[in-house]
Amino acid sequence: MFEVQQAAAGEWAVVAGGGRALLVAETDAARLRDLLAAVRAGFAETLDALVAHGLSRTPSFALIDVSAETALLAVRGTGLASVSERGSERVVAATGVSSWVELQLPGVESATLGPAATGATLPLTEGVVRGSTLRWTPAVTAEDVGATVAAPPKRERDTGPVEAVPAVVPEPEEIVAGPAVEPFADAPLPEPGTEPEPEPAAEPDPHTRVPEATIADVPETPPAAPAAAPAVAAEPAGYDHLFGATMVRSVEEAAVRPAEADEEAAPSRIDLPGFITDSFPSGADRLVGDHDGLTVMSGDLPERPAFEPDASDAGPAPAPQTFAVLLSDGRREPLSAPVVVGRAPSVTAVPSLRGARPVTLTSAEDDISRSHVAVAVEGDSVVVTDLHSRNGTMIVLPGKSPQKLRSGEPTTVVLGTVIDLGSGATLTVEAAG
Known part of the structure; x- marks a missing residue:
C-alpha cells in the first residue's frame, strides 16, 4: 500500500x-x-x-x-x-x-x-x-x-437437541371386491387316448337374417355348352363404352415377344415438314456412316492459330523498393544492409541481423545508448527495433502522434517516419534515390 x-x-x-x-x-x-x-x-x-x-x-x-x-x-x-x-x-x-x-x-x-x-x-x-x-x-x-481487510465473522454451529419428527405411515387403501365367479361344475375329465365328443351345433339366432340367394359351389364338371343363340348387341355395362370390351387371353397368347426383323423389308417412310427436309443435304453430299449431315464434328473444324502474347504489351517489371535513413547530422545511410545506430554501436548486440553494419550518431547531451536502435529492410517494409536502450526510442509516423517502441520488439514503419533517439538525435526513413 x-x-x-x-x-x-x-x-x-x-x-x-x-x-x-x-x-x-x-x-x-x-x-x-x-x-x-x-x-x-x-x-x-x-x-x-x-x-x-x-x-x-x-x-x-x-x-x-x-x-x-x-x-x-x-x-x-x-x-x-x-x-x-x-x-x-x-x-x-x-x-x-x-x-x-x-x-x-x-x-x-x-x-x-x-x-x-x-x-x-x-x-x-x-x-x-x-x-x-x-x-x-x-x-x-x-x-x-x-x-484493512477484516475476516468475515464466524457463524456458530447449532449443536442443541434435535426434536424427532414422527414418521407418517400411509393408511391402507380400501379393497373393493369384484363380481363373484361361479365355480366349475364337477365334470368328468376325458380318459387318455379318447377324443372328446363334439359339441352340438348351436341353434341359429332367430334375429340373424339369412339371404335368400347365395353363391353356389362350382361344379366339378363343366356343364354342357348351351345352344348357340343369335348374337344380340348388348348395351355396354359400366365403363366398357370408354375403354372397349375386356379381352380374355391365355398366358401364352398374352406373352410379349420381340418382333422378327425383316432384313428385306424397307423402313417405313415418315413424312416430315418441309422446313426440316429442305435443310437436309442431298444423298450425294451426305457423309458415309450414321452422320446426319447437320452435326459439326470437332475434327471438321479448321485449326485455330496458337495464341502468342504480344511482348510489347507487357511493361517492364517494377524495380524493388529501396530505402535509406537520413541522420540528424546530415548523413544519408542506405539500407542495403541492416544498420545498428548508437553512440558506439556494435553489430554483436544483434546477432540475428546478418551483414549488419554500425552507424555512429552522437547528440548534444550524449545520452543515447551505445547500441541504441537497429533498422533493417524486410521485403517491402522497414523494421525498427529498440535494442533495450536506456532512454527508449520514439517514432513519429506521418500524420500520427508519437509513440514509444517496446524494447526488443520489431516495429514496421513507413516512408517519412522519424525515429527519435533523444537529445535531438533522429533518423528519417526515406526512399533511396
Whole structure:
C-alpha cells in the first residue's frame, strides 16, 4: 500500500492502482481518469498514455511499479524520486533528458516520489487524489493490508437437541371386491387316448337374417355348352363404352415377344415438314456412316492459330523498393544492409541481423545508448527495433502522434517516419534515390 501526503490545491496529483503509483503534474480531471485506467493496466501502458499527445506535451511525472519482484521506476522533467537500496539512499532525477529516465530496482527497500514528506500521510490503495509526495515501503504494505481487510465473522454451529419428527405411515387403501365367479361344475375329465365328443351345433339366432340367394359351389364338371343363340348387341355395362370390351387371353397368347426383323423389308417412310427436309443435304453430299449431315464434328473444324502474347504489351517489371535513413547530422545511410545506430554501436548486440553494419550518431547531451536502435529492410517494409536502450526510442509516423517502441520488439514503419533517439538525435526513413 502507498502513503500520500495530501495537498489542498496544486498541480500535482497521485494516481494509484494495481501495485503501481504515478505522481504527475496534471490538473485535468478527464486526463487523470484516463491515467487511472492506464495505471491499472500496466507500467508500459501508463507510459504510452503519458506520451499519447506527443513528447513535447508530456507532463512531468514519477512512476513506480512494485507489482513484481523487480521494481520499475521512471522519472521525467521536474519529477523526483528518492530510492533506498541495500541500506544506501540515492536520488533519481531527469535533469537534461528530453524523454525520461527509466530504471530497474531489484533490491529496493523503500521509495519516495516527490519531495520528502513534512506532515502526516494517509494510506492509498487505489484511486486519484491531490498530493505532492508519495512514499512506498514493503513493511507498510503488509501491515496495512492485514489491518484493512477484516475476516468475515464466524457463524456458530447449532449443536442443541434435535426434536424427532414422527414418521407418517400411509393408511391402507380400501379393497373393493369384484363380481363373484361361479365355480366349475364337477365334470368328468376325458380318459387318455379318447377324443372328446363334439359339441352340438348351436341353434341359429332367430334375429340373424339369412339371404335368400347365395353363391353356389362350382361344379366339378363343366356343364354342357348351351345352344348357340343369335348374337344380340348388348348395351355396354359400366365403363366398357370408354375403354372397349375386356379381352380374355391365355398366358401364352398374352406373352410379349420381340418382333422378327425383316432384313428385306424397307423402313417405313415418315413424312416430315418441309422446313426440316429442305435443310437436309442431298444423298450425294451426305457423309458415309450414321452422320446426319447437320452435326459439326470437332475434327471438321479448321485449326485455330496458337495464341502468342504480344511482348510489347507487357511493361517492364517494377524495380524493388529501396530505402535509406537520413541522420540528424546530415548523413544519408542506405539500407542495403541492416544498420545498428548508437553512440558506439556494435553489430554483436544483434546477432540475428546478418551483414549488419554500425552507424555512429552522437547528440548534444550524449545520452543515447551505445547500441541504441537497429533498422533493417524486410521485403517491402522497414523494421525498427529498440535494442533495450536506456532512454527508449520514439517514432513519429506521418500524420500520427508519437509513440514509444517496446524494447526488443520489431516495429514496421513507413516512408517519412522519424525515429527519435533523444537529445535531438533522429533518423528519417526515406526512399533511396
